[in-house]
Amino acid sequence: VDSVSLLSTNTPPPGTLAITPSTDWNSSGSTGGPFTPDTQQYTLQNTGGTSINWTASKTQSWVTLSATSGTLAAGASTSITATLNSSANSLPAGGYNDIVSFTNSSNGGGNTTRNVALSVVGPGSLSVTPAENLVSSGSFGGPFSPSSKQFTLQNTGTTPLNWTATKAATWVTLSSTGGTLDAGTTTTVTATINTNANSLNAGTYSDTLSFTDIT
Incomplete structure (x- = not known):
């Protein structure tokens, strides 16, 4: 008696986090505001084959994120918005920087950052x-x-x-x-x-x- 055995090793690729746009966010304005542009939208996509958990973080008090964590099924996407909040209006003239970090907390695939640069210009003299x-x-x-x-x-x-x-x-x-x-x-x-x-x-x-x- 002959027998046939089939072993399938076709496992889906791990989830991977992809962020767009790839460019940094540069904003400027006078002391007291307003600043242009005052928001930046990022699209988060899971380009892999398994679900992932993600987090988003920033370091400066003058930046607010619309969401800081979530779950993405395979192939799914979502968006978050980074906003210059009212704390930016109190900044004296000068250059300021922040980093928005996107983390695939399931397996680390696609972890990345985006730079934020804010230029506050002084008044006329x-x-x-x-x-x-x-x-x-x-x-x-x-x-x-x-x-x-x-x-x-x-x-x-x-x-x-x-x-x-x-x-x-x-x-x-x-x-x-x-x-x-x-x-x-x-x-x-x-x-x-x-x-x-x-x-x-x-x-x-x-x-x-x-x-x-x-x-």
Whole structure:
């Protein structure tokens, strides 16, 4: 009597965790927020043949994960969202980093990480040059010399700012009294001794020019 035996060793491949996208998450914004982009979605897929358990973790308080663990059947997928939470609004200007770790806690297959980079830029900062005052002199009725002085306003910060320029005396005229400066840009304001000065009696007169960042 002959016999036939069949031994099957066809076992499914172990579960493997795959994460997309493969790129890092880079976000930026001004101090206090908002930040762009403020979220990043990751897709977790089990590309193997057996079920796996997974975990997701991060290290920084300014990142929140929509889910931190779960189970994926063979071939199944799910998504989690990483979000910059309100703690990011309290960060001072600077560069910050975090790492989101994805772990196959069943067998380790496909364990990986994704970097998070957050750039917080500081506010605009108004600089005015030159530091010297406008000192003018002349006879009653004019003319006065020098009759004007040019001031350069520069935004030395990293975000736009709004500015104003003011004076009090009627014998001073400003070429501009306000505007907006983008980061790194400059503009000029000229203070001029106008014809009202021709009516001033002999004496010494003064005024104050004020340049203000009103952002």
